[in-house]
């Protein structure tokens with residue numbers, strides 16, 4: 113997989129635009145029931161990038177402090193007009209931003225190689241070829257991140 117930096121993306125109406133200047137740390141699919149509700153879909157995708165590598169380049173988001181499936185608070189960023197959620201700031205990880213990969217201009221550049229909360233996954237939505245955790249990243253994080261980086265060589269070295 114090769115990513116072209118900066119990656120750019122935005123909401124549907126174009127009010128919010130953003131850029132990602134650095135390689136992502138990891139990308140997860142989250143099958144938790146909170147993500148299923150929040151997305152109205154089978155899972156959410158989380159592209160973890162370092163905060164200094166992320167910038168909103170057009171518009172101003174509205175935010176809500178909302179709990180995750182494990183009860184931690186995330187600051188969710190939405191477009192005020194079309195209500196698309198573009199990114200998330202996890203309070204517990206203040207140096208990280210979760211970009212919503214479906215809002216990238218080229219979402220095909222992303223290969224979600226780690227899936228978490230698989231115990232609540234919709235059976236057809238599971239990827240058998242990826243590293244998995246029944247719960248959050250937690251103690252499995254190092255192994256999962258290593259597996260993801262092995263499949264995404266561009267990210268080796270950080």
Ligand SMILES: [Zn+2]
Nearest residue numbers: 123125191194
């Ligand atoms: Zn919008």
Ligand SMILES: [Zn+2]
Nearest residue numbers: 142144147181
């Ligand atoms: Zn989740």
